[in-house]
Amino acid sequence: MKDKTHQYWKANLKIVFSLLVIWFIASFGFGIIFSDTLDQIRLGGFKLGFWFAQQGSIYIFVIIIFLYVWLMKRLDKKLSEEEEI
């Protein structure tokens, strides 16, 4: 039992950490640090770095949270199934 909750917590940390890496790259990475470099590329009327800073990062944030909801639901299900066995 103790072992199982430990594994659950480790799996949880892995999910959270990987999603936070995406969060960091989308906002601080593309929107700020590499923004000027990305501005060389154009997306219609937008420069890409500007688009990430004012639009793209927000869309990615929404996707991250729903990915998290989905991954955690799967993990919770696995835990409760294992407990039944």
Added chain:
Amino acid sequence: MTTQLLTYIFVGITFALYIGIALWSRARSTNDFYVAGKDVHPVANGMATAADWMSAASFLSMAGLIAFLGKDGSVYLMGWTGGYVLLALLLAPYLRKFGKFTVPDFIGERYYSKTARKLAVVCLIFISFTYIAGQMRGVGIVFSRFLEVDINTGVIVGMAIVFFYAVLGGMKGITYTQVAQYCVLIFAYLVPAIFISILMTGEVIPQIGFGSTLVDSQVYLLDKLDQVSKDLGFIAYTENAKSNIDIFCITAALMFGTAGLPHVIVRFFTVPSVGAARQSAGYALIFIALLYTTAPAVSAFARMNLIDSIQDQPYSTSPSWFKNWEEIGLIAWIDKNEDGKIQYSSGDALENVKPSYQELRGPNGQRLLENEPNLSNENEIYIDRDIIVLANPEIAKLPSWVIALVAAGGLAAALSTAAGLLLVISSSVSHDLLKKTYMPKITEKQELKYARIAAAIAIGIAGIFGIYPPAFVAQVVAFAFGLAAATFFPALFLGIFYKRLNKEGAISGMLGGLLFTASYIIYFKFINPDINNSDFWLLGISPEGIGCIGMIINFALALSVSIFTKPPPKEIFDMVDEIRQP
């Protein structure tokens, strides 16, 4: 029908709706009052969270700020949405599992200390009142411009409405009213944005119109805006003026501050389960993103329209919105070259920046100013950034019902946030200070009564802030986020993810973060505002972004003090294990 009559009708209908909902959802227990009985559906909670979060600042001020800041304005867009990712992944599910009523509740129990709880209450009250002052100013602006009543009357009407549903309904009343307020405010934000997008670019969706070509032309809107801005002596719209490190720190302070704001966190205590808390954060961000991705489009349209409609126009034939806002005192014109035409360019038009008006009128009918002209540039107009969203439909010549709708939306945004803030203030007073610290013997019924009294007193204080607005409202907003980032976020995060953290560590971390951040902001904003520029800032970080450093100090202090003092008792280890399970 006149715009004013329409505005009265729209505002009247929405107010009646809020009162009706409040009557329908009265609170009967402390559980209802503090956390809405913990049975709010995740979608409804998402909407309520969005309305709670999107304040007068988001609705009225943000697009205007971005219109003038250009790409630098991205800090608000990323900062105020990215915080939800932190909230959803690192805090909300665990705090819901903990299952108590307030944020100081968690800090008090997790760090087994009344001192920590009291310190948290002090931070919470400070952060929340700072915020409310801004909401009341928003209410005042809308009332004075569109209903042409005195600002004080406007504030009192707003207070009465909030009083009615917050005191009566507690969290339950507030939650369901906020669902209605979200619908009003998002509709009011999107309608003019869509209209203007169609007018300017032919695209229905503002997020697409923003990156499209202008009607009857091959030129992209943003390219034209870059060109026009440069011609007038501004930096290109799509380029940064601030340094990268400052942008980085401001964005981080706003993100971590958002995740640490008590009135947002407490929303996740109202849903039925941990899974629902996670989902709810996702829905909240969708509802917020709808406004936040529209806002930068509105900013670009507004900036373009503004320049087009006033540049080199004779004052005598200038549009009526220009003169209306001049009457309110949020626009001023000083004819530096005495040609009777309005010239707009970079730099402050006036000495001392803010206009103070004389009774007299100038040769063109404009209000004359006490201020001396600032002769270092050719700019002739002062425009308060808060008016952009409200003036935008008028600038774009939209029908008057759209203008009325925007007024009702602005009020919805301000009132919903004010109510949420009042609730966290009153519950932390009645629950954390009275029940858990000074008067542990009171019954639930008495606690509920004290919660209502505390809410009533808090509304009174908020009203005083609205009628006598402190001159530093705009400055102290940086304070609220910086402090939330430097105090609450590390204490909550470590409380969940690091079992070994003890009370000594948590308290010294919060105190260190608080003192550092507060003194930095007070020094540059109030004591020595003359040297508030990047030459004097620590590492080039502005007071807006310093909360990020305050947070790092908090983490460092908390961890190091903790290691050298004795570990927390075994119950705390068990408690943390417990909240880590779904």
